[in-house]
Amino acid sequence: MDVKNAFLHGDFKEEIYMTPPSGLFSTPSSDVCKLKRSLYGLKQAPRAWFNKFRSTLINFSFVQSQYDSSLFLCKTAKGIVLLLVYVDDIVITGSDFVLISQLQEHLQGSFHMKDLGSLHYFLGLEVHSTPAGIFLHQHKYLQGIVTLAGLQDGRSVDHPLEVNVKYCRDEGDFLPDPSLYRQLVGSLNYLTITRPDIAFSVQQVSQFLQTPIHFHLAAVRRIIRYLHDTSSRGLFFSTGSPIRLVAYSDVDWVGCSDTRRSVIGWCMFLGTSLIAWKSKKQDRVSKSSTESEYRAMSSACSEIVWLRGLLGELGFSQLEPTPLHADNTSAIQIAANPVFHERTKHIEVDCHSIREAYDACVITLPHITTEFQITNVFTKALSRHRHHFLIDKLMLVDHPASI
Structure with a gap:
């Protein structure tokens, strides 16, 4: 569904000079x-525009989410209706079909809008609904990236970055002209919405947007060749998946050779469906691998708290603590035991919020072996076998026909 505000039209610049209509003043006036x-x-x-749209929904008994300002919801005896807005595009879904029809009529009375029917394409995301679940991918968007890079007939590779x-x-x-490099990296960054398997690779090449070299451009082209060979791959959300939040956290200590900072990675599953992930360089140098792991766990914990709040607002409260799997036993002990003063006194207070979450039974901290730590794919370049072993656990699948 495409919504456009009735009074937002025209093409004006920031500095505008307007002449009052003739007849407004009988004599010249200042x-x-x-x-x-x-x-x-x-x-x-x-x-x-957003204030107008927001007030229109609130007057129709909708409530703005406390956890996402772009999300509006309304609960009734028949179910729930959700509305997500991005600029002037909206998606409406829910289980109360009568309320959905009434909402559409209400919006049509306030805005010029066009109903595009069932959701198939939204902001570059292609949506396929099957009896088994929902499949998201960006095949068309990816083809545009391949064309921009001129790699339509290029050779394929089976993992995005070279190891070591x-x-x-x-x-x-x-590069004499870095504009192409910047266009490609920006496009790849948007592609990570449905391709978490390139999150670490894109994080690496994004560091050199200001002054890229030819070697960096070669790395970007390798990522695109990898994607071109797997263009039909995307995320699958199973209808039979349990509504239980599970998290994983890991770090590559001193992963950046320029700044000596570590690269963190975490991911969140709702049952078997991957719903959130991150690959990011830490904003400061950690003195030990334990400290860097502890910081990564704290970052993941903040996301868990937010997701638990959002799920509770949607009617899927997490009654049990959320397991946050980590492979560093020392970091787990620091989070669960506040006695290690000498080892943690230099760590900022905000990182210790994970202790409060642990004590309040918001999370648990089960240990997982490095072999099965899924977030390795978000922290380092892996061999072909290891890369494919881990992305298979992310529920990345090919086109629905193969599900």
């Missing part, structure tokens, strides 16, 4: 007129 509507193109126009290769700054010839 009076100033107040414009009561936001002109399209001014920086306050998006806020005015460190990507550094200033160790080669700079």
Whole structure:
């Protein structure tokens, strides 16, 4: 469904000079007129549009989510209706079909809108509904990236980055024009919405947007060749999956050779379905692998708390503590036992929020062996066998016909 605000139209620049209509003043005047509507193109126009849209929904008994300001929901005796808005595009879903029809009529009375029917394509995401579940992928978007890189007939590779290769700054010839590199990396970053298997690879090449070298561009082209060979792959959300949150956290200590900072990775599953993940370089140097693991667990814990709140708001409260799997026993002991003062006194207080979550039974901290630590795929480049072994556990599958 595509929604457009009735009064946001035209093409104006930030600096606008308007002449009052003839007849407004009988004699020349220095009076100033107040414009009561936001002109399209001014920086306050998006806020005015969203406030109008928000008030329209609230007047229709919808409530704005406390955990996502773009999400609105309404619970009735027949079920729940959810509305997600992004700029002027919205998705409506739920189990109360009567309320959905009434909502559509209400929105049509306030906005110029076009009903696009069942959800199949949204902001570059392709959606396929099957009896077994929902499949998300970005095949069309990926084809555009391949064309932009000129790799339609290029050779394929079976894993995105070479193993044991460190990507550094200033160790080669700079690209004379980095615009193509920046376009490709930006496009790949958006592609990670449905391709978590390239999250670490894109994180690595994103560090060199300012001054990329030819070696960095070669790494980007390798990622695209890997994607071109697996263009029909995407995320599958099974209808039979239990509504239970499970998390994994890991880190590659001193993973960045330039800054000596570690690369963290975490992922969250709702049953068997992957719903959240991250691959990111830490914002400071950790003095030990235990400290870096502890910081990664704290970051994952913050996401768990947010997801538990959102799920509870949707009617799927997590009654049991969420398991956060980690492979570092020392970090687990620090989180579960506040006695290690000498080893933790230099760690900032905000990282210790994981202790409160542990004590409040929001999370548990089961140990998992490194062999089965799924988040390795978010922290380092892996061999072909190891890479495919781990992404199989992320519920990344091919087109629904093969499910």
